[in-house]
Amino acid sequence: MRLAVGAAAVVALALTGCSSTAADKPSQELTYWSMWKSDEPQQKVLAGAIADFEKERGVKVDVQWQGRNNLQKLVPALNTDNVPDLVDGPYVKMYPALVATEQALGLTEAYAAQVDGKTAAEQIPGKLLKTIDIKYANGQPWMLPYQIQSDAIWFNAAKHPELKTNPPKTWDEFIALLDRLKAQGQTPLAADGDIAGYNAAFFSTLLVRNSGPGALMKLASDKTGAAWDDPAVLDAAKKVEQLVKGGYLIKGYNASKWPAQQQKWANGEAALMFMGSWLPTESATYAAAGFEYGSFPFPTTGSADSMRADFSGFAVPKKAKNAKLAQEFAAFFLRKQYQDKWGVDAKVIPVRSDAATAPEMASVKTALDKVSTYHQQNDGVAFPGYNEKTFWAKDDELFLGKISAQDFVRQMKEAQIAYWKTQK
Template identity: 40%
Template sequence: MNRRLIRRTAAMGLAGALALGLAACGGPTGGASTGDGRELTYWSMWKEGEPQQKALSAAIEDFTAETGIEVDVQWQGRDVLKKLQPTLHGVPAADLVDRSLPQVKSMMVSTGTAADLTGVLKEPIPGEPGRTVGDVVPAKYLELGRAEGKQVVLPYAIVANGLWYDGASFPGLREKPPKDWDAFRATLAAEKKAGRAPLALDADIPDYGAYWYSNFVVGAMGPGSLHEAAADRTGTVWKQPGYVRAAERVAALAEDGYFADGYDASKFPAIQQKWATGKAGFLLMGSWIAGETKPYAASGFDFRMLPFPTDGAPGAGTPVEAATFGWVVPAKARQSEAARRFIAFLYGKKQMQAYADQAQGIVAREDIETAPAMADVARALKEGTPYPTFDGVDMDFAEWWTKTFHPLSTKLVTGKISAADFSEQLAAQSADFWKRAG
C-alpha cells in the first residue's frame, strides 16, 4: 500500500482561529464533529503516479499551506471502499474518500454508512467571495451523486460516453453531425463501402457490448426507460415495441458487418487499438478513451466525440450517458469538519483548472477550460441531459445485470442471437431470475 503524508506548517494563530471556526459549523449533516479540525485522513481511489493523483497531491499541499490542516493521504486505488468497509461501523479508517456512485451505493448507502453531504453545498469556496460549492456545481451533476434522497457523492470529475472518432478522418462531422440514427447509419454504410470498418468493439468486455443496447433504448425512449424495464419482475416490458426495436438495431449492426473483423473473438484492447491506429471509424466508449489510447494513437489523431444519436430532435436535452467520481464522507468520520473544508477548497477554480489540465478530463465546474480532446464532451454535457451509465441498472440490479443481461447482450451484439430471440429470452430469463430471488 502506498502511503504519503503531506504536512505543512502554518502560523499558530491561523490554525487556532480555523479550529474555532470549524467547531462552530457542525458535520456534513449538521451533527457535531468529534475531531479537532486540524487534520484529516483521506483515502483515494487513485494510485501513485496517475495524473489524477499528481493533481490532487499538489492541491493537498496548497490546502495545508493555506489552512494548517494536515492531510494524511493514502493512494489506495480502485478497491478503496473494499479496504475501508470493515471500519465503517466503528471509527472509520478515513474521514474522506472518493469514488463513483455505484460503488458507494453498494457498499455504503446500503449499510447507512455514507453521510449526506447536502449541507456542504452551502460551504463557501476560499478565495471566491460570495460563492459556495452549490453555486459552482450544476444540479445535473449533483444528481449523478444522489441516492435515496441524499447527496452521498459530491462530484468533482465527470466522464461521458459517446461515439469517438478521429476528426482528421471525418473533417466535416463536427460541423454537420448526423441528426438521428438513420443519418448516422448512412455514415456507417459509406465507411463500409469505402472499405473501412465502421465500428470498433472489444466484445469480450460485456459492458462495452451492453453500451449499444442501453444507448439505443435511452436514445429512443429517454432516461429511466432501461431502468423501468429492469425493475419489471414479470419481464414483459422487454417485449414492448421500443425495447424490441433497440434489439433490432443492435442486431442490424452485426448483420450488416459494421463491426471490425475479429471483434467477437478479440481480447481487449485489440480492437480498441485498431480504432486508435485508424483501422476503424467509431468507438462507443467513455471519455477516458482519449487518455487511454493516446500513447499508441496514430500520429495527428484528433479525438472527437458525437453524442449517441437519438430518435428525437438533437440539441438541448439530448441524453448523455455519464458517471462521476466524487467526494464521500463516512457517516461516523471523526474529522468531518476538516473534510468539508477540504472539499470546498478543492472546488476552487484554481484547483479545478489544475486538475482538468493534469488529468485531461472534465471537471464538475463548467467555467473551467477543457483540453482540446474533451471539447466535444464538455459541449455534450452542457447542452444535453446527463444520466447514469446504463440508466443505473448495473447499480440497482447488479446480480441480474451480470447473470441475466450480460450473456444475452453479448450474444446479440456478436450476431449469435436474433433480436426476437434476445427479447423473448430476456423476458423469460428475467422473470425466472426474479422468481428465484424472491
C-alpha cells in the same frame, strides 16, 4: 441542504485557513482511498491539491492510490474498523457500494462550505442535479461531485474532417456512414468486448433513444418482467444485433483484452469508437501522430436526444473517524484552480461550469451545454448486483453475437424476474 449560518461560517473559515494558524490546530490525519492510480493525470492534479490542503490546514492526508477497484475493496472493509475517511468513484459504483445500504454520510457540511465566494452546492450545475439523484430520501446529499462523465462517438478529426461539420444524427444516417466506411476498406467501429459496461452502453443508449430518459430504469424496476415485452425494447436489441451481424465491429472484438481494440482505434485501424469522455486521456499515450480528437453524440432513433451525464465525486463512509476533515477536503477540491487543472491537465470534464477544459473535450462539452435533457449511465440503474450478474451478463451474449435480439429479450425477462425474487 445548508447548515445554520454559524455552522457554515465555521466550515468556511476552516477551508480558507482563516480561523487560526496551522500551528494552533491539533494534528489530524485524513485517510483517502482514491479511484485513481499513481501517475495518471487525474492523480497528479489531486496530489497537488492534497499537498496544498495539508500545508494550508496543517494536517496529514494518508492517500492510497488504489485505482478503479477502490470501492470493491471498501465493501468488505465496512464491516471492520479499517474504514477510510474519504473515497471517490462514479455514481454507478458508488450507489451499490455505499448508498443502497445507507452507509454513506450525508454531506451537509461539505455542501455548505464556502468555495471561491459561493457555497459548494452552488458550484454544482443545478440542471444536472435534476437528473442525477445524489440525495437520500431525507434530502441529505451523499456525494460531492467533482467531475462529469459523458459519452460520444469518437473519431480522428484530422482523418475525418467531414464528421466535424456533418456528423450523422439519426440511426439510419449512422448505419449509412458505417456502410460507406466498409466500402472504402475501413473498419467502421472498434470495441473492447471484454468490458461488459462498455458493451451494455449500446443497448442502454438505444433504449433511451427509443423511449426517452428513464426508460431503462422503468424496464429494470419491473419485478414482473412484463416491461420486456415493449416493442421498443426489442427494437433496441435488434439495432445492437444489426451492428454485430452487419460486420461493422473490428475483427477480434469478441475475444479481445482491453485496451487492445482501443489502441487499434487510436492508431487508425478503426474509424469510430463509442466511449466515455475519458477516452482522450486513456488513449493519448498511444494515439497516432497528428491524431485530433473529435466526437459527435450517439445518433437518435426518434425524438429523444438527451446526453449522458454522470457524476464522479467524493463520499464519506458513516464509520469515518475524521468525517469533518474529509468533507473539508471534498469542498476544497472544488476550488477553481483545481477544477481548471482537472479540465486542462487531466483532460476530463470538471463539475464547475466556469472551469477551463482541454481542446479534446470541446465537442463533448459543447454537446452537453446544448441539450436540455440528460440521462445517466445505465439510465441510473444501479441495483446491487443487477448490472453485473443479470443485465450485463446477458447483454454480453447479445453484443458478442452469441444470442439473437429475441433470445436476449426473452432471457432477460426470465433473469430479471429471478433477480427480483432474490431481493428483500
